[in-house]
Amino acid sequence: MIPKGIEDRYEVIRVLQESAATAVILVNYKKIGALRILKAIHKAHPNANSILSEAHLLQGFKSSQLPTLYEVDDTEDMYYLVEEFVEGISLREYLQQTKIKKEKLIHISIEICKIIEHLHTAGSEPVLYRDMKPEHVYLQGNIIRLIDLGISIRKSDARNSIPYGTKEWAAPEQIEGGCLDESTDVYGVGKVIEFMQMSSYGKDDFKIKNIVDWATNPDKNKRIKNIKELRERLENLQNEYVFDRKGKQHLEKKIAVVGAVPAVGTTRVAMSLSQFFNKRGIDCYYRDKEKDTVVRLWRNLKNTELRQGVLYHEDFMAIMEYGDAVEPQIPPKGMYVLDCGSNENIPFDTDLIIYVTSTMPWQQTEEYPEWIEQNGVYVINNFSDRISSARLARVLRKKVYMYPQIRGFGISKEEEKVFSAIFKNEKDFIIGQKNKIKNKKER
Amino acid sequence: MVKKIKLKIKKKDNKTICVVGVSSKSGVTHLSLSIANFIHSVLRIKVIYVELKKESSLLPVVGIKQTKTLDMVSYSYKGVTFVLTDNPKDVINLMKMKKAWIVIDMESLNQETKTIFTNADNKIILGFLDPWNQREYYKFLETNTMFINGISKIRFSTRSKNKKEKNNLRKFSGMDIVDIPHIENPFSLKEKEFDILKQIIE
Numbered sequence: 001m002i003p004k005g006i007e008d009r010y011e012v013i014r015v016l017q018e019s020a021a022t023a024v025i026l027v028n029y030k031k032i033g034a035l036r037i038l039k040a041i042h043k044a045h046p047n048a049n050s051i052l053s054e055a056h057l058l059q060g061f062k063s064s065q066l067p068t069l070y071e072v073d074d075t076e077d078m079y080y081l082v083e084e085f086v087e088g089i090s091l092r093e094y095l096q097q098t099k100i101k102k103e104k105l106i107h108i109s110i111e112i113c114k115i116i117e118h119l120h121t122a123g124s125e126p127v128l129y130r131d132m133k134p135e136h137v138y139l140q141g142n143i144i145r146l147i148d149l150g151i152s153i154r155k156s157d158a159r160n161s162i163p164y165g166t167k168e169w170a171a172p173e174q175i176e177g178g179c180l181d182e183s184t185d186v187y188g189v190g191k192v193i194e195f196m197q198m199s200s201y202g203k204d205d206f207k208i209k210n211i212v213d214w215a216t217n218p219d220k221n222k223r224i225k226n227i228k229e230l231r232e233r234l235e236n237l238q239n240e241y242v243f244d245r246k247g248k249q250h251l252e253k254k255i256a257v258v259g260a261v262p263a264v265g266t267t268r269v270a271m272s273l274s275q276f277f278n279k280r281g282i283d284c285y286y287r288d289k290e291k292d293t294v295v296r297l298w299r300n301l302k303n304t305e306l307r308q309g310v311l312y313h314e315d316f317m318a319i320m321e322y323g324d325a326v327e328p329q330i331p332p333k334g335m336y337v338l339d340c341g342s343n344e345n346i347p348f349d350t351d352l353i354i355y356v357t358s359t360m361p362w363q364q365t366e367e368y369p370e371w372i373e374q375n376g377v378y379v380i381n382n383f384s385d386r387i388s389s390a391r392l393a394r395v396l397r398k399k400v401y402m403y404p405q406i407r408g409f410g411i412s413k414e415e416e417k418v419f420s421a422i423f424k425n426e427k428d429f430i431i432g433q434k435n436k437i438k439n440k441k442e443r
Numbered sequence: 444m445v446k447k448i449k450l451k452i453k454k455k456d457n458k459t460i461c462v463v464g465v466s467s468k469s470g471v472t473h474l475s476l477s478i479a480n481f482i483h484s485v486l487r488i489k490v491i492y493v494e495l496k497k498e499s500s501l502l503p504v505v506g507i508k509q510t511k512t513l514d515m516v517s518y519s520y521k522g523v524t525f526v527l528t529d530n531p532k533d534v535i536n537l538m539k540m541k542k543a544w545i546v547i548d549m550e551s552l553n554q555e556t557k558t559i560f561t562n563a564d565n566k567i568i569l570g571f572l573d574p575w576n577q578r579e580y581y582k583f584l585e586t587n588t589m590f591i592n593g594i595s596k597i598r599f600s601t602r603s604k605n606k607k608e609k610n611n612l613r614k615f616s617g618m619d620i621v622d623i624p625h626i627e628n629p630f631s632l633k634e635k636e637f638d639i640l641k642q643i644i645e
Contacts, residue, residue: 095477198540292486292487292488295486295487297484299486299641306634306637307634309634310632320485321487322484322485323480323483323484323485323520323521323522324484324522325480325483325484325521325522325523325628325629325630325631325632326480326484326485326632326633326634326635327631328630363575
């Protein structure tokens with residue numbers, strides 16, 4: 001299905017794709033001897049206008065990461081466009097040959113986000129790409145490029161559009177013909193990151209997995225809303241890895257304490273953990289964003305002091321979660337212990353997870369979160385004995401730390417022993433102990 | 444032997460704080476707003492602010508996002524729900540029905556608003572104790588004796604540092620006298636203002 005009358009200008013090198021009414025051909029532009037891609041569609045094809053639409057969209061964008069449009073024309077029975085032949089290797093091929101590092105994965109992901117962000121923001125209205133998959137991402141060394149805007153569409157036209165897309169990669173609302181917006185492309189990019197993660201050294205990295213889960217949530221209301229937000233989250237992660245390599249970030253970690261069920265002692269563990277680090281000279285702040293735990297402490301605990309959004313009490317420091325009618329406070333730098341209650345949706349940038357469970361008959365859980373097997377997740381068994389902890393360790397196939405019985409607000413020696421045992425495995429957290437005396441003086 | 448049992452009292456999920464001034468321009472709205480914003484933004488408790496006045500002064504400030512509270516038009520601003528009404532019956536209904544803390548900015552204490560004032564958990568009368576203003580305090584007490592007589596827990600709030608004047612008023616009224624420090628902006632509270640606001644509502 002090669003358009004007639006182009007032979008004088010273009011020499012067909014190879015037909016890349018062909019059907020009864022469409023063709024994608026690699027051609028040589030004779031005049032200057034350059035390779036180009038020619039896409040053609042029969043005028044009788046119900047989707048014949050897609051060529052013009054793609055040409056129109058490509059014309060509107062000036063980005064080195066998108067193919068350049070050279071020509072749009074028609075013959076007696078066909079429309080065709082000629083665009084730049086993007087050299088390099090597709091992401092799918094690249095991942096078949098290479099197992100990538102986490103840093104590379106994040107770099108590629110950020111670059112893809114930037115291209116999509118350009119599509120969403122450069123024109124008078126967002127253009128939805130709708131066809132994100134590893135075959136459409138090309139790598140030219142460190143440069144990432146995106147090809148094929150064949151089914152891209154303006155957001156305002158999305159309502160009346162035919163549901164197009166590739167089944168494994170497209171968002172559910174795209175396949176079902178639902179309402180499309182920028183989050184539809186977030187889903188696609190999330191799927192590509194997920195695909196990269198499978199072929200990377202960061203396969204078990206729960207921080208990347210969290211971002212993927214959030215970006216590919218089938219419910220678009222629970223999904224990352226726009227590509228900028230996704231890019232920023234990836235950039236935060238990127239900065240963190242860079243700092244990690246330089247060894248500067250050890251005092252700015254986030255630890256999530258998550259309970260298997262409510263009333264399993266999550267808050268107590270989180271508070272004691274915060275005190276554990278503060279006693280060792282590492283500034284560590286307890287934080288509970290969901291509940292009013294810190295306010296209750298302020299109201300009921302004696303000898304507390306409130307300063308710049310932080311509640312101080314002996315070795316304990318906690319962040320007050322103020323509403324809009326309080327003058328804004330800058331969160332202090334340091335380590336954060338996040339009390340997540342029994343909410344398994346842990347914050348995406350958590351460095352380490354303490355999972356608190358209990359083997360009491362009324363508190364036993366049937367299902368454990370998927371991430372429990374990963375490195376950096378530690379299990380504490382509260383209100384339990386040695387035998388039940390050993391049993392649980394067998395079930396989970398990882399070490400379970402038995403939590404001691406406690407009284408009063410302060411951290412007990414037995415609790416300190418548990419945390420010491422956990423953090424002796426974490427190099428980054430031990431470094432801070434050397435600064436104990438220095439930090440105490442500064443404070 | 445009878446064992447003493449300490450009963451734990453379940454905390455109420457609604458509490459009403461009523462603020463009234465000894466005269467107009469006593470700073471009732473300023474204090475009421477500070478209390479309501481403190482309850483929501485610091486204590487993280489659901490709060491309804493009632494402006495019980497013939498002419499609302501808050502509508503231009505808070506009237507951006509309209510909502511509904513017990514079939515009444517209300518407004519949501521910085522997390523606080525604002526009900527602007529001149530009908531005391533609306534307020535009584537709110538106090539009966541709604542499970543939230545209610546802060547009432549009351550224009551005047553009279554026969555119509557008496558029920559609201561007497562049923563409020565915290566009653567605050569606000570005014571200045573400067574020599575040129577204190578007459579208004581005593582005048583208010585004389586005029587409203589029938590409304591406030593027999594109520595033991597009214598809190599008089601002043602902006603005076605004159606201990607003698609405060610003691611005189613304490614003796615005369617038999618009530619608590621609390622100093623209210625200057626709160627710069629009720630919509631941008633500062634931590635140094637928290638303690639007094641906590642004291643007022645507890």
